[in-house]
Amino acid sequence: MSWQLSLQHLLSSAASLLAAALVPAVLSHVAEAEAAPKLPRSTPEAEGVDSGGLLRFVEALEKNVDAVHSVMLVRHGKVVAEGWWAPYEAGDHHVMYSVSKSFTSTAVGFASQEGLLSVNDTVLSFFPDQAPAKPAERMKEMRIRDLLRMSTGHDKDPSPEVKASKDGQWIKAFLATDVADKPGTHFLYNSIGTYMLGAIVQKVSGKTLEEYLRPRLFEPLGLEPPLWGKSPEGVNLGDGGISLHSEDIAKFGLFYLQRGAWNNQRLLNEQWVEAATSLQTASGGNPDSNWDAGYGYQFWRNKVTGYRADGAFGQFSFVLPKYDVVLAITSGTGDMAAVMDTVWQQLLPALRERALPENPKGHDLLATKLASLELEAQAGNPGSSRSASVSGKLYRFPDSELGIRAASISFAGSNPVIHFEDADGQHDITCGVGRWVRGRTHYQQRISNQFDEREQGVAGSCGWTDETTFTAKLCFHQTPYTITHRFTFDADKVALDTEHNLRWGETKRPRLVGKLAAR
DSSP states (O other), X not given: OHHHHHHHHHHHHHHHHHHHHHSOOOOBOOOOOSOOOOOOBOOTGGGTBOHXXXXXXXXXXXXXXXXXXXXXXXXXXXXXEEEEOBTOOTTOOEEOTTHHHHHHHHHHHHHHHTTSOOTTSBSGGGOTTTSOSSOOTTTTTOBHHHHHTTOOOOSSOOHHHHHTOTTOOHHHHHHTSOOOSOTTSSOOOOHHHHHHHHHHHHHHHSSOHHHHHIIIIIHHHTOXXXXXXXXXXXXXXXXXXXXXXXXXXXXXXXXXXXXTEETTEEOSOHHHHHHHHSOOBOOOSOTTOTTSXXXXXXXXXXXXXXXXXXXXXXXXXXXXXXXXXXXXXEXXXXXXXXXXXXXXXXXXXXXXXXXXXXXXXHHHHHHHHHHTOBOOOOOOBSOOTTXXXXXXXXXXXXXXXXXXXXXXXXXXXXXXXXXXXXXXXXXXXXXXXXXXXXXXXXXXTTSSTTTTTSOEEEEEEEEESSSSEEEEEEEOTTSSOEEEEEEEEETTEEEEEEEESSOSSOSBOOOEEEEEOOO
């Protein structure tokens, strides 16, 4: 049951991302004028956390998880440990996928608090002009509460079908779906249902989710302005489209830990927080599954303690009220359960009820570790017997699903520069030999629906892995994704092998064979 639900969870998010990639996403983004205020910092021992236990936790994450990108632990409202695995940095927006759902739920909470809607309102009542002439009988019964609880009554997730609508009218397509069972009777993970929550908030407020939450949540908490993709009909992708910084999701978790208060001011009523984070519907019966402990209003219940916002490939904001803890993690892994199990097994034992004696040695070891975190860069030699003969030579490729039309590599400087040509233009990416070099690019701009026309962050590392093969690892550090390209040179041809660390489909792509372009 657990792996099935996990897969369903990821596929639902995948449907959202693939559909959004078909239409240019219009992004809501506010210029960052000043750095947002940070959470207060403290030492682990002062807040009752064992530095040695934290070190073991971080080491276990590295051992057990494919690629962790950041970790931030907040105890008693203060950050006691934080780190980013290079080339990821604290200032990077990171795609959060279904963590977006918990923000959407929060927007519904504010709208309910302001009398704009009730969780008992029917979904059809908000869209009389977009409803079919004869909606399914059980569609007529569906309430906001059913959307929040992932209990719409569908017998299969309608998200892929709805988001494949050629006219881009997702609301209309959702309202026309068949509803097999009585809403509220069973749990079925359903991303388009969350999208509908965002559409309802936009309908009653006249503002997108991002605009509506800005003065109510983002600004009071000092969250950095998010990147938040939109659907073809101009609704924020409340089911999976938000990008934030690691500290932003730590603050969001702390806001819920404080039951809707911030800086001693009530923002969201406690009744909503209680309802949103309590068990609202059973999600399965396997006690060993991290997804079977129940579901609230767009929050998952943890199998051990507390609750969480979580997103595909390991994006988390854990809230553990029993321990007065918030833990933010971003990752690029296909095994989200490994992240959670490491938290239960390694972090919880490091937490104490009272402050501990200062431990300078243990704290220094932890600080050194956190300051030196790095994803493994591509290893290899700076040159080979082929370097000079292929440097700057352009190779053209036949049409393919990869979309790469031509490529060349310049070895003129100390850092090789890869040149790609595709439908989006020409792209130059600088790579460090055995080390990461950060830059900006439009290459693979649709790797995430967050960016589309924007440049996104990329870090390259590279090396000759044998005399004829040059390998480059490209990390798109505002996303969970890394792409490895292997160029194998032979006379006037080059074979290009491409592999993704994560992908909605096969990670190894078809080999391309390019020919030297005529001068």
